[in-house]
Amino acid sequence: MFSLSSAYVTLEVKMGLKVTGRCALTFKTVSGTFFYEMEQDIRQFLGNLQPEFDLTWRTTTDSYGYMWIVFEGKRIEDLLAGLTTVSDIVEERGFSDKLLAAVFEFSSDREEGRKTRQQYLIYNYKRNKFYPFVPTGQKTIDAEQQMKIMAAVAEEIPFERDMTLWYPLWDLPLRSLG
Numbered sequence: 001m002f003s004l005s006s007a008y009v010t011l012e013v014k015m016g017l018k019v020t021g022r023c024a025l026t027f028k029t030v031s032g033t034f035f036y037e038m039e040q041d042i043r044q045f046l047g048n049l050q051p052e053f054d055l056t057w058r059t060t061t062d063s064y065g066y067m068w069i070v071f072e073g074k075r076i077e078d079l080l081a082g083l084t085t086v087s088d089i090v091e092e093r094g095f096s097d098k099l100l101a102a103v104f105e106f107s108s109d110r111e112e113g114r115k116t117r118q119q120y121l122i123y124n125y126k127r128n129k130f131y132p133f134v135p136t137g138q139k140t141i142d143a144e145q146q147m148k149i150m151a152a153v154a155e156e157i158p159f160e161r162d163m164t165l166w167y168p169l170w171d172l173p174l175r176s177l178g
Contacts, residue, residue: 001084001123004104004130007156008076014152017106017119022174023079024070025086028098029061038093042069042086053078060173066100068173079104087125099125103133105174119145121157122169129160133168141168 011017055073102123132149134142
């Protein structure tokens with residue numbers, strides 16, 4: 001996942017995509033003592049992020065039972081460090097099979113005559129690869145833009161080449177924490 005710490009520069013230079021400073025990690029929740037203890041460890045870690053990392057965070061659970069930990073920060077290195085440490089806690093506690101994805105938000109202002117829109121790189125934990133997600137409206141995507149993103153960084157990050165495995169994540173909880 002740390003390959004993104006340099007690939008984001010390529011996205012900005014080649015495509016005008018800028019990191020918004022928001023990302024999220026999501027995993028399936030389960031009931032039980034061990035999962036509860038893992039959640040407490042995550043919350044303790046997140047509570048101690050300052051002053052080492054310049055990050056804010058919040059958690060939410062969606063209607064499918066997935067917990068989302070949403071991070072916001074100024075530096076992608078801090079975002080990656082926070083997100084990776086939380087995913088390491090999940091894995092160390094034996095819940096790696098519950099990890100779904102990490103989502104990184106970008107914005108573009110190169111849209112002629114159109115407003116800035118959010119675009120995403122999704123890291124699929126089960127496949128250990130990234131893929132683009134560019135929603136354009138209610139359950140529609142911009143497939144051409146997704147292909148451009150893939151072409152721009154496919155040599156820099158592990159990219160999912162099988163587009164049938166590019167699962168859209170609708171209704172992402174990445175609104176600003178501010």
